[in-house]
Amino acid sequence: MDLNLLKTFGEVAAPAGLAIGAFLYIARGLIAKNIFPILTKEQAYKIVFALAFMAWTTALAGIVSWTYVTIHTPSKQEMSSEAKVLWEKNWLTVNDPRPYMGSSEGYAATNRERLLDLLKALELSSAPSLDNAREQLVSDIEKAPGRPEDTTYNMVISAEIEAKLQSLKRSIRDQALSAGATLGNSR
Secondary structure (H helix, E strand, O other): OOOOEEEEEEHHHHHHHHHHHHHHHHHHHHHHHOOOOOHHHHHHHHHHHHHHHHHHHHHHEEEEEEEHHHHHHHHHHHHHHHHHHHHHHHHHHHOOOOOEEEEOOOOOEEEEEHHHHHHOOOOHHHHHHHHHHHHHHHHHHHHHHOOOOOOOOOEEEEEEHHHHHHHHHHHHHHHHHOOOOOOOOOO
């Protein structure tokens, strides 16, 4: 018996298949030795009984482990439903209107605190690369030049910050769509 058969057992029946495949691999070697003609009937009976008992025990252990895994693992539908809700929420959050002002002097401004609150409200722990991008964007926003004379539009938005913000929005949109979310606002 080659290991491909063991792999097939594992793919078809998961833990139970692996258990039965491993048992068959071991038992086959014992039976292949062709020792039964030299054994007494009682010895042969004990070996066959032991093999049958081990097969039953192995199958039972496999069934128990499969049952445990099935009961304690959330279904794909539950996981996808949770992911869908999470990414829809992130999409709505990142598209929440924020104060924005374009200037004839060539700069754009927004409210720093409002933008930081919006970014910090995102739940991105399931996507480490997006979480890192958000943290970098937060850092950049905290260092961005301010406009102390205006309490509403108190931060200048550089082209780099705007590009990072748009990139984060696109990534969140893509995650939401791949989770099956229906996006009413797909800017």
